[in-house]
Amino acid sequence: NAGVTQTPKFRILKIGQSMTLQCAQDMNHNYMYWYRQDPGMGLKLIYYSVGAGITDKGEVPNGYNVSRSTTEDFPLRLELAAPSQTSVYFCASSYSTARKAYNEQFFGPGTRLTVL
């Protein structure tokens, strides 16, 4: 199993440009998450999904959009990039149930994004 994969690993954007960060998992996990991590800070949840076709906002959703058309893929879209979106982005997945909603999350290697 490849686990959680993310592309690209690095990207530099100009202010106002748009891009999609790709995330895929091959563990048949139902829950998927997008986090951002700024230097010296913990992970902040951007969006999450509990299954195909179901997404919800996290702590810091402004400026981002997501979709989940399949169990495996959970792309994150940045529209009109701003310098405040310079960060490291991590995708994660977990297998959770209604009785056990919080389970260990498996993280991808991250995408380092710089907006200039």
Add this chain to the structure above:
Amino acid sequence: EDQVTQSPEALRLQEGESSSLNCSYTVSGLRGLFWYRQDPGKGPEFLFTLYSAGEEKEKERLKATLTKKESFLHITAPKPEDSATYLCAVGGDTGGFKTIFGAGTRLFVKA
């Protein structure tokens, strides 16, 4: 509002010098407290889940404990390869399925 505070921010130890990392949390209805390890330039890697006060889990030189207000990650006789950032996270009854992470403790172990 759910909150997680980790201390210290950074900890420098000599090889073999045991110590503890603290994670204080505020959450409505704890459903799980998690410890992760993060190496530079990589994604977090799962270590432990604790579900109720009094629970303890061990893995090699690491032992995690949980009370109603805080969790400790005890590191016994650390080695240089234990150097990493250790993240604490909680999930609770409110806020949907949002796991809240602390800022982490950066651990440096010198040979």
